[in-house]
Every structure is written in structure tokens, then in C-alpha cells.
Amino acid sequence: MTRWFPRYWPLVPTVLVLSAVAAMVMLGVWQLKRAGQKEALIAEVRHNPALPPRSFPSTGPVTPDMTFRRSALHCLRVVHWQVEAGRAADGSAGFRYIAHCTTGAEGQGALVAVGVGGKPDMKPGWTGGTISGWISKEPDHRSLFAQLTGPELVLRPMLVAEASPIAELKPSSLPRPDDIPNNHLSYAVQWFLFAVVALVIYGLALKLRERKGQADS
CATH class of the missing domain: 2.40.50 (OB fold (Dihydrolipoamide Acetyltransferase, E2P))
Known part of the structure; x- marks a missing residue:
């Protein structure tokens, strides 16, 4: 029977990590959207009262x-x-x-x-x-x-x-305008970096687990 999941990948931790990464990416996308909204808001504050x-x-x-x-x-x-x-x-x-x-x-x-x-x-x-x-x-x-x-x-x-x-x-x-902070772009970059770091760390952990399993078999 063909395995649909790599042998040395624990199912539950993998699902949890991937879910967390998906949430981080979603937050990063939301921050990008908020950055555009804040830029538009600042432009409105500068222009519309006049x-x-x-x-x-x-x-x-x-x-x-x-x-x-x-x-x-x-x-x-x-x-x-x-x-x-x-x-x-x-x-x-x-x-x-x-x-x-x-x-x-x-x-x-x-x-x-x-x-x-x-x-x-x-x-x-x-x-x-x-x-x-x-x-x-x-x-x-x-x-x-x-x-x-x-x-x-x-x-x-x-x-x-x-x-x-x-x-x-x-x-x-x-x-x-000066009272409206717009740090959302930097927040978006942080969330995307967190997602990448989480994937890299978990990938290394899986590699070590695979090597250990191969050595024990």
C-alpha cells in the first residue's frame, strides 16, 4: 500500500506547524491590505478637509x-x-x-x-x-x-x-496625518519571515528525525 505521508513525518505536529504557517501568511497578507488602507486614509486626511x-x-x-x-x-x-x-x-x-x-x-x-x-x-x-x-x-x-x-x-x-x-x-x-502610524508593511514582512523561519526549523527537525529513524532501522 502506497503511503500518502512521508514515513518519518509525525502527522499531528506537521499539521499544527502547517496550520500555524498558514495563519502567519494570512496575517502578513492582512497587514499588506492594512498598509494600503492606511496610505489611503492619510491621503484623505490631507486632502478632504479642505x-x-x-x-x-x-x-x-x-x-x-x-x-x-x-x-x-x-x-x-x-x-x-x-x-x-x-x-x-x-x-x-x-x-x-x-x-x-x-x-x-x-x-x-x-x-x-x-x-x-x-x-x-x-x-x-x-x-x-x-x-x-x-x-x-x-x-x-x-x-x-x-x-x-x-x-x-x-x-x-x-x-x-x-x-x-x-x-x-x-x-x-x-x-x-502625522498622528496616523503606518507600520503595517514592516509587520507584514515580519509575519512572512516568521512563516519562513518556522518552515526551515521544522524542516531541519524532520531531517534529523529521518536520519535517526534510518540509523535505527
Whole structure:
């Protein structure tokens, strides 16, 4: 009977090593993708804030020509609040408050990041109104695995308020190109090198195992 697996290769360790190598390669490819996304983001931050204001998009996706453009909307009513970690314009960390608003009779909604506070359980007093800022995207809270293996997610547009309508909240600020690190290319190279090193080391271990088996037989 013909063997489909080399005699001196242990099955389970080999499968584990190859799975780990595949994961490293996948992470390297993802880092390359993120490098391109960061380059595009930096270009948008440099160029788009100087463009003329535009109307707030009702649905996603938020195209590159929209991001960081000045805009405004009228929030008829705040349906509920979303609270997550965030950073204010002065650099202080805290909790970002995002209002889920209704904006029309048909129930078309909009997201508004109204500001950053120091407490996660504050009861915002803002119930709606006209608010201005710049166009961004809703936060993507998917895990890394979901981002790598899941379908492309269409993120909804979100208005980041230029001035918070709530006194207890600090406003956010437009990101600056110098504040956006793009080390993803070097990370990709590291993951690919890790994969190569793992294969080389395991290949040497298999060679030694084969020689030992031949000597014992």
C-alpha cells in the first residue's frame, strides 16, 4: 500500500506547524491590505478637509471622497446612546458618546459622535437638533478573525461633531496625518519571515528525525 505521508513525518505536529504557517501568511497578507488602507486614509486626511462641505450621506458605504468632509445634519430625536472608548481633541482618553438619531419621517437614522467624557454611565441631556462636523464611519468592532475571514462589511456614515452640544463632553478633533502610524508593511514582512523561519526549523527537525529513524532501522 502506497503511503500518502512521508514515513518519518509525525502527522499531528506537521499539521499544527502547517496550520500555524498558514495563519502567519494570512496575517502578513492582512497587514499588506492594512498598509494600503492606511496610505489611503492619510491621503484623505490631507486632502478632504479642505474640500467644500457636502450633504451628509444617508447610507453607506462612505466613499474616499466623503471621508473627513465638512457636513451637517438635523437629529430629530435620539433613539439611544452608544458608549465606547474614545479620545478627545485635547488628547485625553475617555468614553465616546454616539447618538443614534432619527432624521426623517421614514425613520432614516444617522449616527452622531457628540463628544468624549470621563464617565461611561452619564445620562446625556441632548435630545436632538442641528449639528455640524465632519463625515466619518461607524466603528468596526469585529474581531481580527472576523475581519480576516468574514465578508466585507459596509460601515454606516457617522457625523463627528465639531463642537459637542453637551457641556460635560469634550469635542473630538480631525486626525492629523502625522498622528496616523503606518507600520503595517514592516509587520507584514515580519509575519512572512516568521512563516519562513518556522518552515526551515521544522524542516531541519524532520531531517534529523529521518536520519535517526534510518540509523535505527
